[in-house]
Amino acid sequence: MTAFSSFLRALAWIAALLFFCAGGMLTYEVAARYLFIAPTIWAAELSQLCLIWGTMLAMPWLLQSGRHIAVDAITERLGPLGKRLCYGLSMSAVGLFSLIVTWFGGDIFWDSFERGRTTGSMLDLPTWVAELAIPIGFALLFAQALIEVLKAMRGTMLEAGERS
Amino acid sequence: ADTTLRISLQLPLTSHLGQNLLLFKEEVEKNSNGDIAVEIYDSAQLYKDKEVPAAVGSGAIEMGVASLTRYVGDVPAVDIFYQPFLFDTEEKVRAAVAPGSAVRGPLDEAIQDTGSTVLWWQAYGGAIMLSKEAPIKTPEDMKGKKVRVFGKTLGDFVKAAGGAPTLISGSEQYLAYQRGTVDIGMTGVSGVKSRKLWDVMDTITVTNNADIEFIVVVNTDFWNGLSEEHKAIVQAAALTAENDVRDRMSQIEADAYKAAEENGMTVYRPTAEEITAWKTVSEPVYEAYIEKTGDLGQKIMDAAKKL
Amino acid sequence: MTTVLILAALFSLLLIRVPVAFALGGLGLALLLFGGFSPLMAPQAILSTLDGFILLAVPLFLLMSNILLKGGVGKDLFAAVHAWVGHWPGGLAVATIISCGIFAAISGSSVATAATIGTVAIPEMIERGYQKRFVYGLLAAGGTLGILIPPSIPMIVYGFVTEQSVIALFLAGIGPGLLLLTLFIIFSMIYARWFGGFEAVPAADWETRFWASLRALPSVLLAVYVIRVIYIGAATPTEAAAIGLAGALVITLAMRRLTWLSFRQAIFDSMVTTVAILMIVAGAKVFGKAITLYRIPQDISMFISQNFDTPLTFILVVSVVLLIMGLVFEALSMVLIMTPVLLPAALILGFDPIWFGVYMVVMVECALITPPVGLNLYVIQSVAKSKLSEVARGVLPFLGLMLFSVAVLYFWPALALYIPFNF
Ligand code: NA
Ligand code: NA
Numbered sequence: 001m002t003a004f005s006s007f008l009r010a011l012a013w014i015a016a017l018l019f020f021c022a023g024g025m026l027t028y029e030v031a032a033r034y035l036f037i038a039p040t041i042w043a044a045e046l047s048q049l050c051l052i053w054g055t056m057l058a059m060p061w062l063l064q065s066g067r068h069i070a071v072d073a074i075t076e077r078l079g080p081l082g083k084r085l086c087y088g089l090s091m092s093a094v095g096l097f098s099l100i101v102t103w104f105g106g107d108i109f110w111d112s113f114e115r116g117r118t119t120g121s122m123l124d125l126p127t128w129v130a131e132l133a134i135p136i137g138f139a140l141l142f143a144q145a146l147i148e149v150l151k152a153m154r155g156t157m158l159e160a161g162e163r164s
Numbered sequence: 165a166d167t168t169l170r171i172s173l174q175l176p177l178t179s180h181l182g183q184n185l186l187l188f189k190e191e192v193e194k195n196s197n198g199d200i201a202v203e204i205y206d207s208a209q210l211y212k213d214k215e216v217p218a219a220v221g222s223g224a225i226e227m228g229v230a231s232l233t234r235y236v237g238d239v240p241a242v243d244i245f246y247q248p249f250l251f252d253t254e255e256k257v258r259a260a261v262a263p264g265s266a267v268r269g270p271l272d273e274a275i276q277d278t279g280s281t282v283l284w285w286q287a288y289g290g291a292i293m294l295s296k297e298a299p300i301k302t303p304e305d306m307k308g309k310k311v312r313v314f315g316k317t318l319g320d321f322v323k324a325a326g327g328a329p330t331l332i333s334g335s336e337q338y339l340a341y342q343r344g345t346v347d348i349g350m351t352g353v354s355g356v357k358s359r360k361l362w363d364v365m366d367t368i369t370v371t372n373n374a375d376i377e378f379i380v381v382v383n384t385d386f387w388n389g390l391s392e393e394h395k396a397i398v399q400a401a402a403l404t405a406e407n408d409v410r411d412r413m414s415q416i417e418a419d420a421y422k423a424a425e426e427n428g429m430t431v432y433r434p435t436a437e438e439i440t441a442w443k444t445v446s447e448p449v450y451e452a453y454i455e456k457t458g459d460l461g462q463k464i465m466d467a468a469k470k471l
Numbered sequence: 472m473t474t475v476l477i478l479a480a481l482f483s484l485l486l487i488r489v490p491v492a493f494a495l496g497g498l499g500l501a502l503l504l505f506g507g508f509s510p511l512m513a514p515q516a517i518l519s520t521l522d523g524f525i526l527l528a529v530p531l532f533l534l535m536s537n538i539l540l541k542g543g544v545g546k547d548l549f550a551a552v553h554a555w556v557g558h559w560p561g562g563l564a565v566a567t568i569i570s571c572g573i574f575a576a577i578s579g580s581s582v583a584t585a586a587t588i589g590t591v592a593i594p595e596m597i598e599r600g601y602q603k604r605f606v607y608g609l610l611a612a613g614g615t616l617g618i619l620i621p622p623s624i625p626m627i628v629y630g631f632v633t634e635q636s637v638i639a640l641f642l643a644g645i646g647p648g649l650l651l652l653t654l655f656i657i658f659s660m661i662y663a664r665w666f667g668g669f670e671a672v673p674a675a676d677w678e679t680r681f682w683a684s685l686r687a688l689p690s691v692l693l694a695v696y697v698i699r700v701i702y703i704g705a706a707t708p709t710e711a712a713a714i715g716l717a718g719a720l721v722i723t724l725a726m727r728r729l730t731w732l733s734f735r736q737a738i739f740d741s742m743v744t745t746v747a748i749l750m751i752v753a754g755a756k757v758f759g760k761a762i763t764l765y766r767i768p769q770d771i772s773m774f775i776s777q778n779f780d781t782p783l784t785f786i787l788v789v790s791v792v793l794l795i796m797g798l799v800f801e802a803l804s805m806v807l808i809m810t811p812v813l814l815p816a817a818l819i820l821g822f823d824p825i826w827f828g829v830y831m832v833v834m835v836e837c838a839l840i841t842p843p844v845g846l847n848l849y850v851i852q853s854v855a856k857s858k859l860s861e862v863a864r865g866v867l868p869f870l871g872l873m874l875f876s877v878a879v880l881y882f883w884p885a886l887a888l889y890i891p892f893n894f
Contacts, residue, residue: 016742019530026531026713030706037308037328041319044331044524051530051749052521058746068490069747069801073843075488090489097497100504105514111222115278120237122316122331127218127237130522134514170764208634209763209811210512215519224509335634336707339891343638343704 008061008144015058022047022054041122052130056137060144063094066158080155088152095145098138105134165201167394171380172220172228174213177206180354180416181229181286181378184409188380191401200394216381221279223383229286232271232377233315239274241457244464246317248324248446249439251375252290254414256471261285261377261410263403266467270460280381283398284406287413290372291318294341294349294356294365299432301369302441309347312340318350318374320452325445334359341365352376357420362427370421370433373442380405474767477502491801492747495808496754502761513757520753524709525631529579529748531712532622533741535697535719536578541733542723544690545587548573549595551680551687558674561663563599564609565656567592571613572652575620576694577715579627580744581802581839585614585847589854599672605662607855608865611847612873613655615836620648621698622712625806625835628752629828632759632810637708638701639825642891647829647880654872689726693718748803755807768812775816782820786881789813790834790874797838802846805838806831826880829887833877840866 029043062068075086109131111117117127151157169192175181182204189202205211211219216230217238235242244250244267251257260267272282293300300306307326313319319329327348332340334355341349342364349365350373356362380402390398421431434442454461477498484494500513520526552573553566570588578584589610596606618625621641630637675683697715700706706714723729762768779785796805810831817827839847842863851862880886 012742013739015746016738019742019745020534020738022527023531023534023713023716026527026710027717030710030714033310033328033330034705037310039328039330047527048522048524051527052518054530054742055521055746055749058742059750062743062746062750063490067743067747068492069751070488070490071485071799071801071844072488073799074486086487090484090487093484093489093497094493097493097500100500100510101496101514101517104511105517108218108222108511108514108518112218115238117218117278118237120234120240120316122319124237124316131518133521134518138514205763207815209768210760211515212519215515219512219515222509222511222515224511224515333634335630336636336638339636339638339704343702345704345706 004143004147005064008064008140011057011140012061015054018050018054018057022050025050045119045121045123045125049125049130053133056133057140059137060140063141063144063148084152084155084157087157088149091145091148091152095142095149098142098145102135102138102142105131105138109135166199167390168201168203169226169382169398170203170205170210172208172211172216172225173204173206174208174211174216174229175206177204179358180409180412181288182206184286184405185229185380187408188401188405191404192398195397195401196394200397217278217280220381220383223279223385225383226386227283227380227382229378229380231288232285232379233317235275235278235379236316238278239271241274241461241464242271243315243317243453244271244461244468245377246315246321246374247453247465247468248321248373248449249371249443250468251471252372252439257287257290257375258410259471260375260468261287263406267464267471270464274460275379275381276384279384281384281387283380283382284402285410286378286380286406287410288376288378289352289354289413289417290370291350291374291376292353292356293369293371293373294351294361295347295367295369296365297367299367299369299430299434300348300371301432301434301438303445304441306348310345311348312337312346312350314350317449317453320449321373321446324448325442337361338364353417353420353424356429357423360427362424362429366429368421368424368429368431370431371442473765474771477762477765477767490750491804492750492754494754495751495758495804499754499757499759499761502758502765506761506765508761508764512760516756516760517753520756521749523631524707525627525637526749526752528622528627528637528709528712529624530741530745531709531716532579532624533744534738535712535715536580536583537737537741538716538719538723538729538734539577539690539693540583540587541737542719542726542728544577544687545570545574546591547683547687548690549588549591551683553595553672554675554680554683557672559660561659562672563592563596563601564605564659564663567596567609568613568652568655568659571610571616572620572648573691573694575616575618575648576622576698577690578617579622579624581615581617581836582846582850584617585610586850586854588613589851593851593855602666603855603857604861604865605666606865607851607857607862608867608869609655609659610854611840611845611851611862611866612869614847614850615839615873616648616651618832618836619644619651619829621645621701622708622715623832624748625803625832626828627708628748628803629806629810629831631752632756632807633814633824633828635824635828636891638704639891640828641698641701641708643825643829643887644832645890646886647833647876650879650886651873651876654876655869658868658872686726689722690719693722751801751803752807755804759807759811763811768815771812772816775813776819780820782822783881785816785820786830789817790877793831793834794837794841797834797845798841799844800838801844802835802838806835823884823888825891826884826887830877830880833873833880837870837873840870 025043025047033039113128216228220228303325311322311327312332313329322329549570552569626640700711
């Protein structure tokens with residue numbers, strides 16, 4: 001489990017770098033357009049891929065560290081058992097959702113992959129390059145949600161003060 | 165109703181494409197005695213234009229309207245309609261888009277492979293150029309200028325003519341022209357009217373450098389599951405809708421040009437020599453098209469040039 | 472009836488602390504499955520959200536402001552403004568508000584604005600004898616300027632869901648932002664006259680002013696430059712944000728304010744906020760599609776436009792609804808859920824979509840400072856280590872000023888629309 005959580009943390013760092021690189025590419029794009037009147041054909045699309053992959057790769061780490069935005073108003077007032085129960089339920093809901101999204105997201109990826117569908121934009125990349133991010137991100141999210149359900153059963157989940 | 169046809173549309177219901185869908189809805193619901201219900205989800209409530217091919221192809225929704233060029237990822241040959249100045253008169257457009265014609269037929273067939281069946285084509289008009297102070301008569305006027313485009317093929321054309329293509333979405337057009345993000349605009353003339361682009365640009369050059377077509381598609385598995393009787397009703401309504409919008413299109417464009425002139429715009433129509441100059445610089449674009457699309461593209465291009 | 476059931480289900484999910492993103496997305500997916508619609512819509516909606524070029528502006532604006540923050544810009548700004556206006560009546564309060572306004576031009580988020588200026592201003596004001604309640608209210612409310620003065624993350628999101636020009640929205644926020652800034656300043660000065668009793672600050676000498684201004688100048692110039700780039704249309708908001716990020720790096724490196732460690736923190740923090748925000752947008756998109764297929768927005772829109780058929784009654788009713796929703800809803804999800812429901816009705820009644828976006832943002836600002844769920848209240852509470860109730864009470868007069876500015880905006884729409892379309 002610790003190996004998995006270090007893995008998720010590494011993915012989160014990759015996401016941070018991807019977002020930063022997106023900034024670099026777009027700065028270059030503006031410069032290329034204004035200084036050399038030669039807009040790039042890749043900056044917009046590659047930076048978009050950075051956003052898609054970055055978000056999907058970091059999402060499971062945010063779940064693990066309690067960084068997704070949630071409403072504390074009621075759960076904060078509950079006793080330890082109530083908290084565990086709510087946490088177990090909410091993480092089961094996340095797990096179920098991510099499982100279904102993984103499944104159908106995988107379908108979409110596979111369909112495009114088989115057909116060899118491309119985006120038809122300036123760079124004309126295969127569409128599966130972006131679509132693959134969804135099943136991968138949500139499969140990891142599903143695994144992490146299961147781990148969180150286990151934590152709820154053992155009562156070892158993060159307290160409000162330990163988040164962030 | 166036993167059967168519901170949900171249609172996704174990017175534009176609002178008040179647009180001429182939306183009105184055309186309403187006509188289809190009326191026809192279908194009337195002729196099927198209410199057995200088939202048509203629900204229109206306009207203004208991209210469900211899907212944006214670019215998501216429609218995947219959404220309909222996968223069966224996430226029964227029907228959708230997408231601009232033809234959205235299929236370029238699956239069927240590169242569809243960009244025949246964006247080949248510069250290939251369909252520069254209404255006669256040529258009408259011949260090319262006639263159901264089963266040598267240009268349209270193979271495209272409809274190829275789109276079939278994406279899981280969608282083409283029901284009908286919706287005319288949207290020709291692409292024109294917008295500028296400030298002087299018209300864009302020849303490629304010379306485009307040299308070194310930033311030009312708004314809405315697709316790769318149009319971008320290739322602008323590059324071939326010496327301009328710098330810049331992708332700008334429909335909603336950012338107004339401010340992009342007002343503030344000079346690009347020097348030259350490109351759009352369908354009905355867009356000039358609906359977005360009041362005359363506030364920010366003062367000259368239209370009627371280049372008709374591309375023909376903008378939308379297609380209404382239905383998921384193929386869903387379509388095959390319909391009874392023959394229902395299929396016939398839908399097909400008849402589709403044909404009525406197709407003819408109606410095609411016939412209206414020239415009036416819609418004429419109205420748009422009139423409105424533009426009334427709002428202070430100058431409308432310039434390039435001479436035959438100027439068009440020849442454009443066609444000359446466009447040669448590499450045609451070549452790139454053939455290279456990318458292979459035999460299918462060659463066949464369609466030959467057919468198009470014969471029109 | 473269906474609407475009530477769906478709302479009840481959403482509340483239950485939120486209350487057992489399912490993250491907002493997955494509560495919206497999960498409920499949306501359940502509705503799709505239950506209604507016999509294709510579940511493929513869920514992954515498609517998530518992907519299409521992340522595939523929006525305009526949303527790339529979110530991480531980039533966050534990176535820009537986080538890097539400046541790590542470079543100590545909050546402190547510099549406050550010190551500079553303080554040196555100029557600190558000796559006015561209520562000078563410290565005025566300096567705080569002006570600092571919020573300037574930082575708002577760097578940051579797209581209210582929480583960041585409140586936290587940044589709050590960290591430096593709260594201890595200083597309390598030390599000088601300002602009433603706690605007033606100080607907390609001032610900071611929580613001043614922070615909300617962060618989303619009205621461009622750049623603004625809620626405006627980016629509104630532009631994304633409605634396909635309106637984000638540039639126009641940004642520019643339309645300037646007028647109301649300055650109005651609110653002025654109202655807050657006037658209120659602070661009146662408050663200082665009537666409820667004085669705090670220690671006056673001596674006027675700073677010219678040397679102090681000079682050096683303090685010099686330190687704050689680069690980031691102020693960068694903020695002005697980014698707004699100018701957007702204003703003249705030299706770049707899309709996303710590209711402008713990238714320019715801002717590059718500028719922030721240059722400034723903090725040149726001033727030797729950025730260490731490797733603080734740089735790493737800045738990019739990691741930006742990533743966390745970005746992912747949290749974008750997942751909410753994605754979840755809301757799934758939810759939005761599901762309720763559209765259940766025809767709920769269409770029905771509500773129809774109901775509203777038939778029953779409240781003058782613009783004034785419409786805006787009054789909608790404002791009350793948004794204020795109530797704002798008590799318990801997180802700000803961004805409010806924009807995401809309500810915009811598709813309200814905008815069609817608003818358009819029928821003749822409201823401008825850009826104007827409506829600015830109006831929604833002001834209403835979201837109210838939601839940010841009303842208890843029990845208000846992110847700005849939480850931030851000030853944790854920065855000041857005080858009670859939520861104390862912050863909440865301090866906010867009341869400012870809430871009044873914000874509602875007053877909604878009224879001004881209604882009767883004088885040019886306040887928002889003049890700059891983008893005529894100036
Ligand atoms: Na801001
Ligand atoms: Na609130």
